[in-house]
Amino acid sequence: MSQRTWKKGLAATVAGALSVGVLAGCSSDAGGGEGGEVTINVALAANPQMKTAESLIADFDEKIPGITVTFTTLPENDLRPAVTKDVATNAGQFDVAMIGSYEVPIWADRGWIAPLDEYASKDEAWNEGDLLQPIVDIVSKDDVLYAAPFYGSSSFLFYRKDLAEKAGVTIGENPTWEEVRAAAAAMEDEAAGISGICLRGLPGWGQNLASLTTVINTFGGRWFDEDWQPQLTSPETTEAVQFYVDTLREYGQPDAAKDGWEGCLQQFSQGKTAIWYDDTVFAGSAIDQAVDEVKPNIAFAMAPTGPAEVPSGWLWSWGLGITKSSKNKDAAWKFISWVTSEDYIALAGEEAGWDSIPPGSRASTYEIPEYLEAASSYADLTMRSIEAADPKNPTVDPVPYTGVQYVQIPEFVEIGDFVSQQIAGAISGSQTVEEALDKSQAFALNAVKDAGYLK
């Protein structure tokens, strides 16, 4: 017992020493208010929807007085290490943390975040039954809710109606990747500096690998077979990766290995690319940021399917969890309940515009007439994409993991980062797809053996 405590203390020291600066500026005990005043610390990702939440906090203060909310807003890449370090070492810096759906079951398993079932069932106004079931599933562990979904999303296709018309191609509501590739070839306009398609090329398990894994699924490939034998060099996976890399090299945005979703969002909204495959949540941002000639011409379609005809949209959610170390769990829930409620979504729509509400979390969002009008081109497709995604059976053959665009095991971050680097190498042309996949297969094999999945 005492050794464990000692190790925890050590862990806190080390994690602190390793990351001096990451958290400079966040004080750990902002509490100490007067007269029963409670302060809760909330860690958020610096995405547009969350910034809106921060700016609307006055409404929360008004409805529930006595709770002061302190925000720590960090870019996604910094949020993950900061929050992981905090919960894993029980440091108690944050009461509420924003967590991606990949982490929720892992953290729940470690006991780093508190189950929310009790709070949710007592809080009738929060209306748990209104949440979209596929999203609830990915922020739960063994059917117990561990994070309240702030928004949910899938992936689909963005394209330019005007360019399609000009090139004489039509993109149906359920296109195949072959059709999309042909359309990209036709819509590409080198003289005008418009590429045929923009796909993520930047290394990172949440960057190029997310898009690529959905393509692998719909080509019939998978990450691991039922015995955790990596399947990265199987004919299906190879074909899918070759397709992705070739499409990107032939018709994709120039200098593709440097672009993540940020880069593609810029390319698409500035009219530099004709087609873009990415997260449904960027639909609002793309329309919002688009230049005048692009804005009226943005159209959407479901995620393209491959030879295996598996619906290939991914499934993701940013949820809010209460850390185990929080001393103000009740106050934390009150904040979570406010920011993920129907009322909040209505408030955000009225105050900040219907393009910037957190979408994809509640069925009732898709019954708000103002939202349906503002998001008429993508609201229905978003909803259908979310419902079509199946994280338990992402591809044709059975898999031992859950997750559409990721593999729900702690080791996936390391495996995914390695593989995504190799894929970026293939996209840049510094190695062939075979070389990239051979290295990836060897690395993945080593990793699952090391972790004890593969005997």
Next chain:
Amino acid sequence: MSTMTMTTVVAARPAMSRHEKWARRGPLLPALVFTLVLTQIPFAVTLFLSVQRWLLLDGSVPSFAGFQNYLGVFQDEVFWKSTGNTVVMTGGTTIACILLGLVLAFLLNQQFPGRGIARTLAITPFFVMPVAVTLFWKSAMFDPSFGLLGFFSRSLGLPGVNWLSEYPMAALVMLLTWRFVPFAMLILLAGLQSAPQDQLEAAQMDGAGPFRRFLSVILPHLRPFIELAALLLAMNLIQTFGEIAMLTAGGPAYGTTNITFYIYLKAFNAFDFGMASALGVVALILTIALILPMLRLLSGIFKTEGR
């Protein structure tokens, strides 16, 4: 000459008693303790962690792993690749900075109207935040669609270059060079300003042309300045992180991952603290092996005040 004076001063100092010595050292102790606490404790902890198996995400408690982490480091292909990248990046940028810095220092050492403004402008890149610099270069310089380099090659009728996909290391060295040239230039400019005018005049009288004067008089005089600039540059560049994280995320295929960035990936992406600590220790040993000869050179500079 001044060396002699110093020796005389030291010799002339009256011998101090133990008590007196401690009376002088005493006030410095808190600073010493502070430094030790801040630098040596994390180092000791890193050493301890480097022989532990501790993956934060798999939920296990840290356990003793012997030298397995070190073995892992040496067998890790990516580690060797990032070591090579560190050498290429640090060496390439240092050399480019010295050469360009020398040219700039020469130009800015001439008499011309507006020299003060030109000097100020020439050193500004060094004072811009790395993240801002990198974001600017990424979208406004390297980007084939939006960037200046792409614009130039298009207006010359050449195809655009995919800098960050095809020549990521060259792009990184370019960016770092742009950022650090002012630093080299400042040191070299100071060296040029202290160039021995009498010797230069004598050489001119003897019929030496400008090139000869540069080679035989100025360059030997500048040597300690170049060495100093190179050392300080290398020490700064070996720690490069922000530029890599923002520009390429270490890719493609780890093509721009240096040791610093690789340690970050291991520690804060994979949360493998044992392996990351072992990497840190190995990187430290390599760095010391690299820097020590250069430091010796530098202390030589200080002792002899130039040769």
